[in-house]
Amino acid sequence: xxxxxTSAGQALWRDAERCYRAVASRDARFDGQFIVxxxxxxxxxxxxxPALTPKxxxxxxxxxxxAAQSGGFRACRRCLPDAVPGSPEWNLRADLAARAMRxxxxxxxxxxxxxGLARHLGYSERQLGRVLTAELGAGPLALARAHRAHSARLLxxxxxxxxxxxxxAAGFSSVRQFNDTIREVFARxxxxxxxxxxxxxxxxxxxxxxxxxxxxxxxxxxYRKPFDAxxxxxxxxxxxxxxxxxxxxxxxxxxxxxxxxxxxxxxxPQDGHIRCELRLADVRDLGSAVARTRxxxxxxxxxxxxxxxxxxxPALAPAVAAAPGIRVPGAVDGSELLLRTMLGQQVSVxxxxxxxxxxxxxxxxxxxxxxxxxxxxxxxxxxQDVLRGPRRRVEAILAAAEALATGSLEVHVGRDPxxxxxxxxxxxxxxxxxxxxxxxxxxxxxxxxxxxDLVVRKGAAALGITDLAGHSQAWRPWRSYAGMYLxxxx
Numbered sequence: 001x002x003x004x005x006t007s008a009g010q011a012l013w014r015d016a017e018r019c020y021r022a023v024a025s026r027d028a029r030f031d032g033q034f035i036v037x038x039x040x041x042x043x044x045x046x047x048x049x050p051a052l053t054p055k056x057x058x059x060x061x062x063x064x065x066x067a068a069q070s071g072g073f074r075a076c077r078r079c080l081p082d083a084v085p086g087s088p089e090w091n092l093r094a095d096l097a098a099r100a101m102r103x104x105x106x107x108x109x110x111x112x113x114x115x116g117l118a119r120h121l122g123y124s125e126r127q128l129g130r131v132l133t134a135e136l137g138a139g140p141l142a143l144a145r146a147h148r149a150h151s152a153r154l155l156x157x158x159x160x161x162x163x164x165x166x167x168x169a170a171g172f173s174s175v176r177q178f179n180d181t182i183r184e185v186f187a188r189x190x191x192x193x194x195x196x197x198x199x200x201x202x203x204x205x206x207x208x209x210x211x212x213x214x215x216x217x218x219x220x221x222x223y224r225k226p227f228d229a230x231x232x233x234x235x236x237x238x239x240x241x242x243x244x245x246x247x248x249x250x251x252x253x254x255x256x257x258x259x260x261x262x263x264x265x266x267x268x269p270q271d272g273h274i275r276c277e278l279r280l281a282d283v284r285d286l287g288s289a290v291a292r293t294r295x296x297x298x299x300x301x302x303x304x305x306x307x308x309x310x311x312x313x314p315a316l317a318p319a320v321a322a323a324p325g326i327r328v329p330g331a332v333d334g335s336e337l338l339l340r341t342m343l344g345q346q347v348s349v350x351x352x353x354x355x356x357x358x359x360x361x362x363x364x365x366x367x368x369x370x371x372x373x374x375x376x377x378x379x380x381x382x383x384q385d386v387l388r389g390p391r392r393r394v395e396a397i398l399a400a401a402e403a404l405a406t407g408s409l410e411v412h413v414g415r416d417p418x419x420x421x422x423x424x425x426x427x428x429x430x431x432x433x434x435x436x437x438x439x440x441x442x443x444x445x446x447x448x449x450x451x452x453d454l455v456v457r458k459g460a461a462a463l464g465i466t467d468l469a470g471h472s473q474a475w476r477p478w479r480s481y482a483g484m485y486l487x488x489x490x
Contacts, residue, residue: 011089013063020056022047029224029304031084035062037073044068049079063087064101066146067137074187082150085222086300091444092477094417096121097135100128101143102413105291109144110171110284111259120414148172149185151287156182156190157197158217161283163190169283214281219290221267221274223299226307226325229269231488232297235329238349241340242357243371244364255370256292256332258285264369265293274299279369295413295444298327306478310485313474315463319485326488328480334411334442335404336373338424341434342397347389355388362386376404396429403427417443440480449479459486 013019013034022030028048037044037060044065045051062068065075065082075081086105090098099121103109108117117140118125129139136143152170155161161169167178182190229250237247245254253266261281268275274297278289294300303325311320320326331337343359344352356373363374363382379401387394403409409423417439424435433452440448449472450456460468463486475482 011063013061016056016061019047019061020059023049023059024053026050026053029302031081031222031224032300033087033089033302035065035068035081036060037062037068037071042073043076044073044081045076046079046081046084049076049081051076051078063136064138064143064146065150066143069146069149069185070138070142075185077187082146082153083220083222085224086294088300088302088305091300091446094443094445095135096123096128096131099414099416100132100140101136102291102295104140104143104147105287106413107147107171107259107285107287107291108414109140110148110287114140114144120410120412144171145181146185147287149181152178152182152190153186153193154217154219154286154290155283156193158219159215159283161215163194165283166190169286171284171287214279215283217278217280217286219276219278220270221276221290221294221297221299222272223274223297224301224303225272226303227269228323228325228327231323231484232327232329233267233269236296239353241353241360241373244356244360244373246370254332255367255372256289257336257372257375258282258288260284262365262367262372263289264367265289267293267297292332295330296332298330298444301327301446306481309478310475310482313471315465315471316475316482316485319463319489323485323488326481326484328444328446328484329441330444331441333373334413334438335376337442338400338404338411338438339376339379339397340373341437342393342400342429345393345429345434358388359383359386376401380405393429396427399428400430411438411442413443415443417445440483445480447477447479449475449483453483453487455490456483456486459488459490462489 019034019036023036026048030047034047035044036047038054038058039060040054040058044062060071062071090101100117103117103120108120114125118128121128132143133139148171152166155166155169156163164175167175172178172181179190182193186193233250233252236252240247251266251268253264256263256265263281263285264279266277276293280286280289307320307324310316340356343355360371360373363378363386365372380398383398383401387397404411411420421435421439424430424438433450436448436450439445451468451472457468465471472479472482
């Protein structure tokens with residue numbers, strides 16, 4: 001049993017008794033996994049809200065903030081129910097609703113509308129709306145509206161952008177729509193939200209983080225404890241591509257290629273959250289930047305659920321106890337990860353870094369603060385002049401870049417894992433290890449063990465595991481996390 005489903009396989013938010021116990025105990029582990037709405041006050045809260053626990057007869061439970069908003073409830077001012085880790089359910093599930101939620105969080109509806117969302121998912125708009133309403137209590141427009149409201153609140157409180165600019169940056173089609181939504185969701189006008197935030201900053205002595213050239217924002221990205229910061233930051237640091245990524249003093253940063261322009265992110269682990277310093281060329285990319293950063297660090301994971309399963313294995317238990325809260329590294333760009341993975345086939349991590357750095361220096365876009373990893377189009381067109389190594393591997397990388405550039409292959413968080421795996425395996429030079437590694441990092445698949453990986457096998461041997469295929473069945477549905485422990489044990 002995981003923290004997102006009952007023993008009967010029912011979605012957690014549908015189990016009113018269990019949800020109410022979590023609310024009564026103010027259990028922060030459930031924050032982001034469901035929403036509690038109080039009928040007598042008309043507000044919705046996170047499970048750990050410090051307010052007086054309402055009577056069981058006066059509450060309703062929802063899977064998302066959008067569903068609560070559609071039910072006529074507004075966000076609690078005290079507990080800020082949207083400022084919590086997201087639900088781990090969207091990685092555990094690979095169905096249409098989960099894939100849609102990932103794309104909505106990345107801002108697809110703001111950029112391409114519901115037709116674009118439906119096209120990425122391969123469904124009709126009507127069918128998509130019907131499934132999301134049944135599974136999540138709200139249709140795609142309502143889910144996107146909740147996403148816009150959260151992005152707008154961050155910009156209102158953390159930037160000095162004029163409120164009219166905030167409206168369009170957050171994805172609203174008009175200032176009136178922006179004002180009405182903020183008032184309805186937060187029971188305050190945008191001006192009142194900004195005034196309250198300014199007053200709070202004055203008390204704390206923290207200046208706003210804006211600058212003339214683009215916009216700088218300082219955010220707190222929450223996570224569920226425990227969190228193995230050293231493990232995931234070390235993993236990213238060891239693979240950092242010169243110019244594109246950097247790592248020092250336990251932190252990590254990189255450039256981002258976002259839908260509306262370039263950006264950089266600097267991440268530093270803190271107690272209970274990650275300090276996130278963003279530099280955005282276009283503030284419309286705020287939501288995408290946050291969503292991709294959270295996926296990179298696996299911040300929406302449920303570590304307690306992982307610990308319950310993996311900690312019961314006597315062979316794995318010492319490794320689990322030594323590094324509780326391990327995370328599976330994600331990716332900020334599916335195309336980039338596929339090309340980097342192919343560059344690293346059958347070579348060391350250091351050699352892969354060197355090859356990727358050479359490619360980025362030659363074909364990437366140079367920014368004042370770093371280098372953007374090359375686009376698939378640039379690699380397809382000019383990669384022959386830059387790539388080194390066996391001819392077949394170079395040709396395979398060029399073929400993958402061409403497929404990505406033409407759109408015949410799409411690697412993004414809304415893909416169905418089985419369909420994407422089949423398309424990857426159809427590419428020349430892509431075997432099961434490469435395909436599964438891409439699925440694990442881009443889609444966040446939690447139950448995928450790279451059993452043929454040499455380092456994974458060494459780690460298993462170091463722990464006394466001889467029959468890895470059979471032994472790993474007890475690790476379901478968290479074999480990706482078990483693989484991280486095996487990598488570390490090697």
